[in-house]
Amino acid sequence: MINIKDLHKQFDQLKVLKGINLEVGKGKVVVVIGPSGSGKTTLLRCLNVLEQPTSGLLAIGDQVLDFSQQVTKRQIPPFRRLTGMVFQNYNLFPHMTALENVMEGPVTVKGEPKETAKEKGEMLLRKVGLADKIGFYPFQLSGGQQQRVGIARALAMEPKVMLFDEPTSALDPELVGEVLKVMKDLAAEGMTMMVVTHEMRFAREAADEVIFMDGGIIVERGKPEQIFSSPKEVRTSQFLNLIQ
């Protein structure tokens, strides 16, 4: 489903991604871990071109962006629609209710009729356990509730892949569980997911594969049990020792 070939990203002099190669099969859940500054968030943001890669190739489904050639502004929005993004700080639209947040993409981008979008929005909010918060503005919701609206908003565009950028890092500890539960349900339904997180329990329970990044490259990848119990690389075990 996702195919990344020799992806590089450079900010001025700083090389953040130094040749990433990765394939993610349909319905797979990949968890990306690594120290801060390792490039994991940049990798995720490259996948929906919020950061434009310096060079390399990105493919999602049958759509391909080749950054060794000129990528035009027109190519980017259709490619973005293949992915749904969930942000660390939720980034809900504060001037819209929960339902309006979820309806925005389908109505404005896809041109769906409001009635259809409303039905779908209500369905998605029910799915993330917020059926009773439909008319609430973001400021009236807890962090966990806001993040679940964020997930519903991304799902409303019917993406092929869901990207999660540290979705629970800004949450109070007691609110983390409700967001992880929604993500696990999603994984169980067969959604292809790429998750940058520090939640090792989620990685153990829901990931098909764990990727450890450091210094802009993928240092090690494998099944969660293998990475967590017997990492092959020294850097991986050092990192895991630090956080556990």
Add this chain to the structure above:
Amino acid sequence: MYLSSIFASPERVTRLIEIGKNSFQPLLEGAIAYTIPLTLISFICGLALAIFTALARISGNKILQTIARIYVSAIRGTPLLVQLFIIFYGLPTIGVIIDPFPSAIIGFSLNVGAYASEIIRAAILSIPKGQWEAGYSIGMSYSQTLKRIILPQASRVSLPPLSNSFISLVKDTSLASMILVTEMFRRAQEIAATNYEFLLLYTQAAFIYWVICFMLSIVQGRIERRLDRYISS
């Protein structure tokens, strides 16, 4: 000697009341027919101009940026009265003849456009980058994100300073009297020229400006409350 004129005789009081009553209607007509339309039309045109100018300023395009910068600098750096004189008395020299009212509209719109563009630019820049990214992440284009996500939030931020501009504009329209627009202040001048009651007429005009601005600040309060509904108090 001078003080004697303050202590008015009963006949003089009667005369003042009479003049005040008679002049109130033409002044109000001047406000309704010219001051208010001049303000509204100029503000709407100016606001449209301001949005374009603000977007040009924050765009990556160097040429647009420079044009916008020069426009804002030229308008802010020259007196409004001089701008009006250039449009109405100056342009006919090169064969461009514009009637008083449209001349005033052009002058005031250009003025509002320059000042408000800075307000709008600051308001757009005050919206967190994550809002743009959230819009892009659900597949929106630049213009869709701007229209649906950024401008609605920026409008809340810019409302108080824009209201300031609007209220200033109401009062600035009195300058149109200098290019023959028979708005409220010009009528006051004309009436006073026939009966020499300058204090009375100008105070009356001032009072009507005040009432208009007072009503506007009430409207501003209402809009602010409406736009604040999604902000925790």
